[in-house]
Amino acid sequence: MHLLAAAAAYDAKTAVNSLWLLVAAALVLLMTPGVAFFYGGMVKAKSVISMMMMSFGAIALVGVLWMLYGYGMAFGTPLIPHVLGNPFDGFIGLQKFLGIGAGGAMNPDMNSLAFVGFQATFAIITVALISGAIADRAKFGAWMVFAGIWVTVVYFPVAYWVFNLQDGWLASVLHVNDFAGGTAVHINAGAAGLALALVLGKRVGFQKGIQKPHNVPLTLLGAALLWFGWFGFNAGSEAAVDGVAAIAWINTLAAPAAATIGWLIVEKIKDGKPTSIGAASGAVAGLVAITPACNILTPGWAIVLGLITGAICAIAIEMKWKLGFDDSLDVVGIHLVGGVIGTLYIGIFGAGIGLLDTGSFAQLGVQAIGAFSVMIYSFVLAYVIGWIIQKTMGFRITNEDEIAGVDTVVHGEEGYLLDANV
Template sequence: MDQGTTAFVLICAALALLMTPALAFFYGGLVRASSAISLMMLSFGALALVAVLWIVFGYAVVNSSGNASGFVGIDGVFGIDTGLIGLGALLQGADDSAPLAQAAFQCMFAIVAVALVSGAIADRARFGAWMVFAGLWASLVYFPVASWVFTVRWGADGMAGGGWIVYGLRDLVGAGVLDFAGGTAVHINAGAAALALALVLGKRTGVGSGPLKPHSIPFVLLGAALLWFGWFGFNAGSEGAADGFAALVVMNTLAAPAAALLSWLVVETIRDGKATAVGAASGVVSGLVAITPACAYLTPLWAVLLGLLAGALCALAVNLKYVLGFDDSLDVVGIHLVGGLIGTLYLGFFANGDGFIYSGRVDQLLAQAIGAVAVLVYSFAVTLALGYLVDKLMGFRVTTAIEQAGLDIAPYGQAAVGPDATR
């Protein structure tokens, strides 16, 4: 990895870090003004905690040497490959490469994946309980699942990547999962966890008695815009080099969200009689989620089609919570779980060279389905157990009085707007 490539990866890492504060704005604008600070703090808390865990052991777990064939994907001492901890190994890999740059870049994925889950428990979660859960979830769910997809190994030929659902499935079905930037490890993973945690905490007080409206639509739009900006680094940086594939990734990361915005607004107009700014922002995010696994494997026209499908289907999917009776506060399930599934399965049909329309084979679609289901089931089951554990040990949910008054004043002594706001 020469200096130019190292600089590219480091810039992409900085862009990807921006996604977590952007998510805080996006989520913070969607809730009541009296709970905005509390919700935004869940993202900032995840940023700090996961960064520390990543440095201490997360990188070593995700990139342990046995991941290419192992299902769990961790080895060494207590799941840590001790050879990955030394500073010398991180500073210089094969061919003068810079594993530390990749380590920093991968850390941003871990941070935002954990922060995404918080949207499902808005307006009712205690900060301390969330931090305990976030540490456990990162350690027992995100790090192992990321090892299935993102394992980086440094050898004589430089960097190679991929865990068991990338390489291990090839012996089983003849193809491995295509997931360029985290449709499985980040979005399906976080979306399944969000569903489990929403079930653990139950519904917000007042849900069903009337709409809980966003307090700041400009925050929502700002958050979506900054997410889109940061997502260029999130996706393009996964190439690890400023080359033609990175250029394709950038084009597709523009195309799919733009198309998804339009199709979401069309669905809103047909269904509700009008399009909304929140719908536009949500459409952008749904397109970004769907293109994440697919951004290097599609031509731009297929990316536009993917965006159109994702925007329309996610706009419909956000209503599943009303049909099925769970309270996913900010539609993490409808956007991230459903959008991640759409983008992952779409590759089984339209991936360049490997999808069904190019090869006439179903092995790629089968691999995509197995990988998606494996991540979904593992994440949901382990999150459900962790959520109940934290709830039983320390109580995950605030009291009814605090929930009704808003989660900002009592815990923080601050408010987002109004006379109680502090400088």
């Protein structure tokens, strides 16, 4: 009877954890439409459809590739030990988890499939985040080609390094603490965004102050959806209903709230006025920074991280004007910089492993290796892929089409029909 009771308790716990993973996966999937709204409100009115379509295109393409072979590359049995998984070891089309018997009936592995779905949403949003760096000037077809190649040769391997706790070289060998994707998602996307911004070049008339958000409420809606979904992103990464999930949830409230304040203080000092776009950007910067650290910081240190990140990212977004690269929607200043801050912060303030608790710089060094190895790998390959696409099929639309509006030129649609007679 003891064994039966233990088995029943185990099954109930597994079922609860699987349910939480499925709910968290739905929350994270909602974040990609959130990105579409967040980015869409900040571009020109004649580019909003193009901007949002790049996010929805990421859902479609990456969702398919993940089910076909992406999961196997990121979480399969080692093909190249510590570097890459083997999608051919029963993972093509997720055959390993379907439990197909002799008669063809399925008996799916609930917990494994829930985890597959959860991780799929991470791959999707990572690709969608990159699109903000090339707003107003990218061809949709070229973007989809880039997305398919980049997610295959960059994201899937990096996910293996970071999230594969059994064999990934960053996770299992170096023991980098990246709970929910500061390196694999945000540094990865930010570095790729910088590479594409350099490949595609500047928008027509690129200079500070020329571009105003066309729909601020749309951006605020996007930020709200991102924050809402981020509770699944971070707390769901525990893959269990326990205390770690709870502290991750609490820190996902604390850090972005503080980052919003940090960003607005800098805006007030620098420009004289705190803005709603600044509040939304500050919240996202705080969410980025807490992502790798949400499992290992006290709420107090999460607040400090948020304040620091909000202030630094508010200053960092000015880099594009000084350095002359057109990162349209501040993917570099928010996701790359915020991801690096959050990843390194663990090496100092992480409970039980950081400098303050151990007196050692060892974990800080490990975190730095994780951050900069992913940054360099993603930047180099994204630049090469983008450059080849630009030189072959063309990645950027012409200046004339950019002025006319990418929505009508590429998609044959307008975001807002203003004709009173229709």
